[in-house]
Amino acid sequence: MKFATRLNSFKTQKELFFKDSEKQSLTVHDYILRMSTVKGLTHIELNYPEHFVGTTVEEIQNVLKKTNLKVSGVALRFKDHYTFGEFANPDESIRRKAISETMEAIEMCDKLGGDVTTIWLANDGFDYPFQLNYEKALDKVVDALKQITQRYPDSKISFEYKPYQPRAFSLVGDISTTLLVIEEVGAPNLGVTLDFCHMLMKKENPAYSLALAGRKNRIMGFHLNDGYNDNDDGLMLGTIHLLQTLEFIYYAKKYNYDGLIYFDTFPIREDPVKECEQNIQMYKALDAFLENYGLEKVENIINEENALQAQQLLMSLMKEQAEKVH
Numbered sequence: 001m002k003f004a005t006r007l008n009s010f011k012t013q014k015e016l017f018f019k020d021s022e023k024q025s026l027t028v029h030d031y032i033l034r035m036s037t038v039k040g041l042t043h044i045e046l047n048y049p050e051h052f053v054g055t056t057v058e059e060i061q062n063v064l065k066k067t068n069l070k071v072s073g074v075a076l077r078f079k080d081h082y083t084f085g086e087f088a089n090p091d092e093s094i095r096r097k098a099i100s101e102t103m104e105a106i107e108m109c110d111k112l113g114g115d116v117t118t119i120w121l122a123n124d125g126f127d128y129p130f131q132l133n134y135e136k137a138l139d140k141v142v143d144a145l146k147q148i149t150q151r152y153p154d155s156k157i158s159f160e161y162k163p164y165q166p167r168a169f170s171l172v173g174d175i176s177t178t179l180l181v182i183e184e185v186g187a188p189n190l191g192v193t194l195d196f197c198h199m200l201m202k203k204e205n206p207a208y209s210l211a212l213a214g215r216k217n218r219i220m221g222f223h224l225n226d227g228y229n230d231n232d233d234g235l236m237l238g239t240i241h242l243l244q245t246l247e248f249i250y251y252a253k254k255y256n257y258d259g260l261i262y263f264d265t266f267p268i269r270e271d272p273v274k275e276c277e278q279n280i281q282m283y284k285a286l287d288a289f290l291e292n293y294g295l296e297k298v299e300n301i302i303n304e305e306n307a308l309q310a311q312q313l314l315m316s317l318m319k320e321q322a323e324k325v326h
């Protein structure tokens with residue numbers, strides 16, 4: 001299994017890892033070295049352009065050589081000029097800048113040996129009724145994605161949807177709209193990244209969203225975490241929605257997902273190294289439970305369409321863990 005997590009999580013709790021004298025001048029390289037102390041972490045994901053400011057691809061490669069970590073991919077972080085949108089920005093020059101920044105990110109991803117470039121359009125959306133021409137905006141997003149996917153047909157490009165924040169409504173904010181856009185773009189190298197908190201925010205059942213993406217053969221990335229539904233809380237895996245997390249992992253196995261498992265969590269008061277290790281442990285424990293229980297047995301339960309039996313799965317999980325303790 002391939003596990004990655006957020007580099008920016010490793011900027012907190014500095015005193016646990018860095019010396020006082022180092023704290024003033026920390027760079028992406030220092031954070032990568034800190035990430036390399038996480039047991040079980042195999043990959044890192046870098047934000048573009050954020051993590052490439054003041055460094056080069058060669059320097060990042062040199063730091064990675066000192067560790068056992070590889071680059072999983074690059075994620076777009078549109079900042080500064082993009083308050084009014086990225087691919088649907090009303091100003092054509094800013095829109096073009098968003099498209100060219102995405103292309104640069106894909107090239108960086110390829111140079112670093114990454115697998116997937118992830119696009120999250122933070123600002124393409126609206127806050128008020130009568131504020132946006134929906135069809136025109138969607139046309140612009142589809143057109144941008146067509147340009148990008150056609151220019152890099154051998155690179156995997158994934159769309160991460162989020163229903164709101166920072167906008168009141170995202171233009172592409174749920175699984176169905178994402179799959180609609182992907183179908184309109186019509187490129188085989190475009191897929192979807194499923195973020196657990198984003199799905200909860202939209203009141204989607206995460207495993208159902210995964211099944212829909214799987215039905216269209218568009219699963220490209222997972223961002224796992226947990227939260228209290230209406231906010232992008234970025235809590236530890238399985239802490240709030242344990243059974244839905246178990247169901248999500250079951251469907252990941254059913255669709256033979258072998259891509260990256262990225263923990264999009266925000267440890268602020270926790271040691272980020274231990275927090276990440278615990279996310280990996282949790283994923284592996286839930287995965288191992290499903291293996292031991294038997295995927296066929298789980299499928300039989302699903303086919304029974306019986307809620308009482310489904311609840312027994314949770315009882316079995318608790319029992320197995322309790323037996324391990326004794």
Ligand SMILES: [Mn+2]
Pocket residue numbers: 160195223264
């Ligand atoms: Mn995410």
